[in-house]
Amino acid sequence: xxxxxxxxxxxxxxxxKVIICIGIVIAGAIIDINTRKIPNNLTFSLVLTGLIYNVIxxxxxxxxxxxxxxxxxxxxxxxxxxxxxxxxxxxxLMVGIGVLMGYKFSLLxxxxxxxxxxxxxxxxxxxxRNIEYLISIIKGLHILLFTRAIKGFMEHIEVTSTTKLPxxxxxxxxxxxxxxxxx
Numbered sequence: 001x002x003x004x005x006x007x008x009x010x011x012x013x014x015x016x017k018v019i020i021c022i023g024i025v026i027a028g029a030i031i032d033i034n035t036r037k038i039p040n041n042l043t044f045s046l047v048l049t050g051l052i053y054n055v056i057x058x059x060x061x062x063x064x065x066x067x068x069x070x071x072x073x074x075x076x077x078x079x080x081x082x083x084x085x086x087x088x089x090x091x092x093l094m095v096g097i098g099v100l101m102g103y104k105f106s107l108l109x110x111x112x113x114x115x116x117x118x119x120x121x122x123x124x125x126x127x128x129r130n131i132e133y134l135i136s137i138i139k140g141l142h143i144l145l146f147t148r149a150i151k152g153f154m155e156h157i158e159v160t161s162t163t164k165l166p167x168x169x170x171x172x173x174x175x176x177x178x179x180x181x182x183x
């Protein structure tokens with residue numbers, strides 16, 4: 001009887017965490033599509049919710065894991081942010097997701113979101129008939145992968161208002177895929 005109650009509590013905890021995460025990433029994607037920005041009140045409330053949630057369900061260990069996830073996710077995503085590949089709102093949304101869902105989830109989610117983001121970007125560029133820019137990106141990635149020359153990579157990627165995409169969409173899709181895979 002006690003085991004059954006513990007299992008039920010753990011299921012509701014998992015369900016609530018997943019519902020919060022999916023709801024926020026959907027809201028973030030919709031707002032990003034409409035405004036090209038992910039607002040601070042959404043991202044900071046997700047971080048705060050994640051910290052509170054982890055304290056309620058896991059005590060001090062949960063708070064530790066939340067801050068660990070914040071540091072790990074932010075540390076990884078500062079590189080693409082510094083290169084102009086992600087916006088600040090995208091980074092803050094990913095950090096919030098990591099704080100709520102945990103650092104192991106966050107590491108896999110970053111990987112999946114990058115893959116989904118690349119596919120999404122290629123799809124949009126082909127749809128916009130911007131094949132030349134897509135080829136330029138592929139050449140830049142080739143330079144980056146085989147020579148590790150960030151400067152050569154950046155020369156091939158010129159971010160303009162016509163090439164910026166609402167990255168909230170791949171964040172949403174990648175996060176839902178990560179949830180589906182992990183849970």
